[in-house]
Amino acid sequence: MIHFFQVLVIGLVAGAIYALIALGYTMVYGIIELINFAHGDIFMIGSMLSIAALSLMGVTGNSHPTGIILVLMLIGSCLFAMVGCALLGVLIERVAYKPLRNAPKLAPLISAIGVSLILEDAGKLWNGINYIRFPQIFPRFDYCLWPISIDSVLPPHVTCLAKPADSVIVTSNNLLDIIVAVVLMVALTWLVARTKMGRAMRAVAQDRDAAALMGVNVDRVISSTFFIGAALAGAAGFIYGLQYGSTIYSIGFDYGLVAFIAAVLGGIGNIRGAVLGGLLIGVLEQMTSFIPDSDVYGFGLPHGGGAWTRAVIFAVLILILVFRPSGLLGQQTPEKV
Amino acid sequence: MSSVRTLLPPPDTRKVIIKWVVALLLPLCVFTFVWSGEGIVNNVFLGYLGAETSTTFTWTTLIEATIFVAALYMVIIALAGYLTAADSGRRGWIETWVDIVAQVVVPLLLVQLMGLIMGLAASIIVWGAYSFGRSRVRKMLNYTPPPPLASLDTLTEEARAQRVQQATAAGFWFATIFAVISLVADIIYYVAGLVSNTLLIWIVARTIILPIAGYFLGQLGGRTAMRRALKAKENGANGNGVAKSKERQLASLSLARAKEKIREIVPTDQPLLGPGAQRFYMILVVAFAVFYPVIDPLLFGYGTDGRLAAYGDAGYYVILALGLNIVVGFAGLLDLGYVAFFAIGSYVWGLFGSSQFQLLTGITVQPTIWGWLFWPMVIVAALIAALWGIILGAPTLRLRGDYLAIVTLGFGEIIPVIFRELDKYTNGINGIVGVYSPALPGVNWNSITTIPYYYLILALIVLCVFANIRLRDSRLGRAWIAIREDEIAASSSGINLVNTKLLAFGAGAFFSGIAGVYHAAKLGTVSPDNFNFSDSIIYLAMVVIGGLGSIPGVIVGAIAVYAINLQILGQLDTLAASPDNILHVFRSIPNFAFNNVRGMIFGIILVAIVIFRPEGLIPSARRKRELHHEEQKIPEADEGDALEEPPGAPDFEESVRVE
Amino acid sequence: GPGTSTTGNNGGAGSTTIKVATDFPVSGQDTANGKPAQNGAELAVKEANDQNFIPGYKFQFVPKDDVGAQGVYDPDTGKKNVTELIGDALVAGIVGPFNSSVAQAEMPVANQAPIVLISPSNTNQCLTREGADIGCSGAQDKVPTLRPTGKTTYFRIATTDDHQGSVIADFLYQKKNYKKAYVVDDTTVYGAGLADIFVKEWKNLGGTIVGNRESKQKSNDYGGTLANIKAAHPDVVFFGGTDSQGGTQFRQQLQNDAGTSSLPFAGGDGIQNTSFAKTIGAKGAPTYATVAKVNETILPAAKTFIDSYNKTYGEDQYGAYSAGGYDCMKIVLAAIKRAIGDGAKTPKDSNDADGGKTFRQAVIDAMMKTDYSGVTGHHTFDSNGDTSNKVISIYQIVEANGKTDYQFVDQISAK
Amino acid sequence: MLKLSNVNTYYGPSHVLQDVSLEVNEGEIVCLLGANAAGKTTTMKTIFGLVRSRSGSISFDDKAIEKRLTGDIVASGLALVPEARRIFPRMSVMENLEMGAYTRKSRAELSHDLEHVCDIFPRLKERLKQQAGTMSGGEQQMLAMARALMSHPRMICMDEPSMGLSPIMVETVFNTVVRIRKEGVTVFLVEQNASMALKLADRGYVLQTGKIVLSDTASNLLTNDLVRQAYLGGA
């Protein structure tokens, strides 16, 4: 049981990053029906930007700022990554997608693939071919979730009953990850559902010319969508760095793919769907470790679930889509973007 | 009129004959005397004459080379006849000649200099620059080409005969002049001691044969041209009535289509672009492709095997692109997991056509015999792939657009994992080694021979193109396109959406299976890590860049992507490493290597192509239309993308509105 | 006239330019694998030319990239590259490939040409040897296919996985006294093969494999695996795989988790490189890795090599197989020198297919007589083309003078 | 108020509007007649910058608008009821109407206007929550009209507003046109139902294959033989 919950926690944390990236996918898809394959690489650039920001602020591998300085540094580097990615996203939209507004549907898709290749090599040229380390400035604490005992003395005192290896643990990094993700998601949902900008986005998504006829500046709305989506990817990059401690030019491809799956699973174009899909995929990915090795146990999959992770995710996705052809939340909420 | 049969053309047609004779002699002479043409011819005849100087040819290659040479020169002479007969005479000499130099001669030189692929790539840039420059110059000179419809004319019987005669004269004179030039050149070579005595026989023979052949070939060209002329009605005096009615018909078409149609009618302003001329080009291209392995060493020197191997690889991409084109281009179903069927095809032959089969079944496998089974297995594997296409397609049918894409993507990821993890059968990650090559009588065939594979892929491509065209133009092809355009309307026109879509998946997978079998046999090993999402993406890029739905387009797209990525970008460092290559200068930049930016360059090229030609390099007529009419396409508010389920599905009704 | 003649055509005599080639994946997602090895080989050629290694002859370096259209290493492309190289009579030998699955496609071609193919990194034992004892029977009996002429033309200076896997098992079990191991591989040929051998030896020694022997496809997050590890309470975690196939993430995530941060970690040459060491750091539980070669850092030759490498390409481009690429190329160059010394005539030019063939055969013959001491130790080749140098070095990540890197711990000669 | 002079518009190679010049004065109802494919819709699209003219000038309130963004043109007080409705299918009727008021700031007026348009089209009031895309063709047409009214334009262009409407609704639409004109809104109308349109218009233009061939007062047009023959179904 401990085992299961620990995996669940880990999955949710990993899923939060997927969710943030999936949001960008889903927004861009929602508005111009483009599978923005370059989005994963924007995330990669985001992770590199946050490292760059930290080193600009003088953080080396060994410095451990505390207190308000730490908070400012964290916020600063997160914002730096977000703004950097956002500008990059807008730039990409201008150069690679805008000229294709009226082109056949698949043309921008290929353009996106091209951009993805460009960004990947750019990451490589910038930071080399190897992993680069993300300074671990955020102090690490482990919070034991279970099994615990709570003293009745006030203030209540929580103690962990087992060794770390046998408890469900959530770390300060995990918490930060979740907090940033949740804050951003809530902000985004509010933006899209409640603001005039959000309504304009949905209008552009449904009929570009008609939206223009309502007085909407279509180009600006599309740019904003890319701006926001890419900013979220930048934030995801920052969280990723904190969470896993290193980054490399090639992570974008994998993350992009998984996040895309997440977006589709939730119902592409749907914001809450993207979040749900991201979390679900995150958890699912970890849960595959529970599938036993059929060569040993007689049931399960040959070589165990770990070797089949991607396949299992896809199988589940396909199953879900067979029964819910527009993703988990795709139909119930007709809202786009 | 035609009482005096003379080869000396009347003064008024002399101009047009000179125009085309010069225009064709230019490239022909460049090929013959600057490049390898004469070398090939001489080699061929030295082979026949038994001179020990020729080491390049065995008897079979000798015959092949002879056929190629004959085809090449004959076609060009006949073309001279055709062009003089088909020309409306409204375009100037200089213009034509400059066009020929920029569009044919320069590329010939580039190809000679840089090799086939790089040369063609450079030529494309030259072509682009030239057409840009030409339009600039035209604007500057305030020159507009004559309007196309004005050249619509009928030819009386008499006029036709006269044109044929003119063509005959052109053929004759073209060949004669060419013979004289060759003679002079050879005399110079002979004096310089570069031509062996034995070849003198050939030189004399050629000087006699060429004019005679020219006479008949010119006539042939002329007759070919006349087949596309509008015939005047015999009885009535006003023959132009035919042209008028045709003109009216053409005028009712949109401008673009009328232009297309007018090109097909002789006389025309641009006979080089006419379908008649294209016949001749086709002969040239086919002869070149068929005899390429023989003439390659003569054209480009060492490394024939390497080039043929590369073309063999490019070839299966072509097949894959053709297959994917059915799914994506015709039926409009986005498939991001096409690699799955390629993998299935590869594994079918990998498991069957190797000792793995013996290990699995205990049946003794005789490699000498098993190679024969390759042929039926091509079809079997393709059918198995098609079957899987259908099986995998089935659950996806309720899905639309990008949901479908993700499911296919899923299959693309799942299938290789299955092959990797079911190692009891597939040998898992280690892959299968020693996959047999096909067997054919009289052909020494193993995994390192390149020529048989070159022909095999050529044959397979021809088959696939043929099948593609047939399918496209059939009832089924129309149904696919209809589904792509509008599912509801298609369904209401009696098209069974489920079956038709499954057939598209199946047909696409079928071709992929063929490519897979070929791939397994040619490579000699199959391993699961060669089938990735990025493969599927590349196939898709090939199809889109070439032109969705356009068969020549996807062929060009596949070749272009392969050539750019592997023949050009993948080789830049190799080239730069050679001190006598111009790229060598890049080596002086510290730490610079092309492969550091290979992906970036490729990405930029992809983006650039797509932006400048969003409809693809060779768009299908349909797609061209689509692009230009985009604004008018009203996003069918209430149906279109709201349609997330096929009619009949339980949730369908809630998701759709039809009016 | 027909044909194009190339460099070094000095009349009827042999060419004074000799081409030596590499075939590695050096772009796309495989850059970090192949590029350092290619750089090493290039450095060797550069040095040879600078030192006038064979008086009167110049070497031309021909680097090929076996990354295919899809952006990852591709056997098709590798095979095509080798075929192309064979077509140029001046190419005397090829260093490469990097991946065993590419080798499987290239070996038959090179073998039939014949031309020397020498890899710094192919460790799959079945490429050169047969026999059930090393797991190379049945479907894994590849030698007849890969060596159709029956003659050895393929060489390698990496010790094979069977040795590497067992040595690290011995080290961990006997020297470090760990008894319970948790084993994870990255589902690649190399990783799974290494892990298999490790498990076999571990059990031979009397150790236990706790939990499931896990195959784990490269993943963004290894949380599930971590939970499994925690539940199994091992003494050590063994990882068969490379850093780029998830090794880095896996190790890092083990460190980051309180439940597993105290577990020692071990792997093969796939994780023995500076960038891995830097990313992982030396804090906490130890990280061990083997390399199937002597410890170059104790050889003076290595010091100069590493210095000049870092000067030319930069420290961050130094990879696990930089030295291997360098040595492979030097071995080929030495064989060429010997062949010429023995009177072999170089081909006239690139078109001289017959001349090329004889010269290449001479180089192959000379390769057999290789007796070379270099950065990766001392190499001679057995009849299968495998190196005699079966020394396995064991390293541990440590931090010393402000730098984090692998440090030599021990060296064991394989049985 | 609105003025087109020598406007030329192309779709690719085809020259659809050829030197079109026309004028709509403040407070007028002007209607544009023409056979199918004459270029009426194209004229509308050109005014709003949905397709760009290759030459010629368009001005609204004496300010050139031919280069301005569609959104800005609309913000300056011009509204369009587009051909084929173009409502936002996946938004509710309510949201569609809110989109109509996109350029306006005041929230209070909004609810007032909402009531106002619901009075005109009671069907919409019943369906405020319905997803617009699932409404019937005619209902959508009403929505498109209502949406345009929501922006309080000073001038409104309508492209076949009566298409697909029942006779009773056609009347409503035409009554609305008259009514909003009384409120000071200028109307520029494209209608297939020429006789009805001419009855309420002040002036009219006739467009034939991209050229303006006739312009006159509505009553004159109504009796013009050419017009009667071509658009009113015979003499």
Added chain:
Amino acid sequence: MSEMQAERVEGTPSEPVTAEPLLELSQVTKSFGGLTAVGDVDLIIRPKEIISIIGPNGAGKTTVFNLITGIYRPTKGEIRLEGKSTVGLNPDQVLTRGIARTFQNIRLFNNMTVLENVLVGQHTQLKAGVLGSLFRTPRVRHEEEAARERAVELLSFFGQSLVDRQDEYVINLSYAERRRVEIARALAAKPKLLLLDEPTAGMNEAETLEAVGYIRRLRDELGLTILLIEHKLAVTMGMSDRIAVLDYGRKIAEGLPEEVRRNKMVIAAYLGQSAEEPEQSAEMQEQTEDHEVK
């Protein structure tokens, strides 16, 4: 014909009198969530009739079409073609049974030529399969040739201009021409019953008259039965044998044009003559109607 229908009482289902009914709707209901778009509608159509469905916007007319053609499934009720139920069939199966339709918004295959559109319409008439198409057997070749000929023939029903433009992409055609192509496509399937959804919407008065002409000819020359949705009274009143009126999904009247026109409920819900300006529209209808009756 009109005598026999004259006796019919408004609003009551008509009993089979002479011919067997071709299509029979009984108690057909369709609801979307809480909304009943079509409620308990009965309708009988006999061979060679032209029947119109009219009604206010949103009355459920198009929904009835969608129910008949299998795009929607009825929530309740039965639809029978020649006595056999078509409920549950997919649109393509319904077409095979002999019901073809056009759409309120033209739904042609825009990137296909005029001829190809009509050829797609013949899909069910052709037999060629994959292998046949691949090898282009003589049978397939003949079939294809015949199909093309027939397509041209169908186009020529609407005059020479469409035949001339058969190779043109439909997107380049004018609205009225596209309407015709859509009808030609529907005819290609050799239907017994043709459903036309607002065939004259967006046409001016002259074009409308033309359309009325050829719809009549469809019945008279080709012997088709036609079910029509139309808002233009000039069309419905002048052409229909019978008219059914829907309002809020219910059939509120059915009968001869004249009867329907005088029906109070119809006037209130649909015609709007009870509104302020009764004169004008009546006058107009009469005027246009006169033209076509001639």
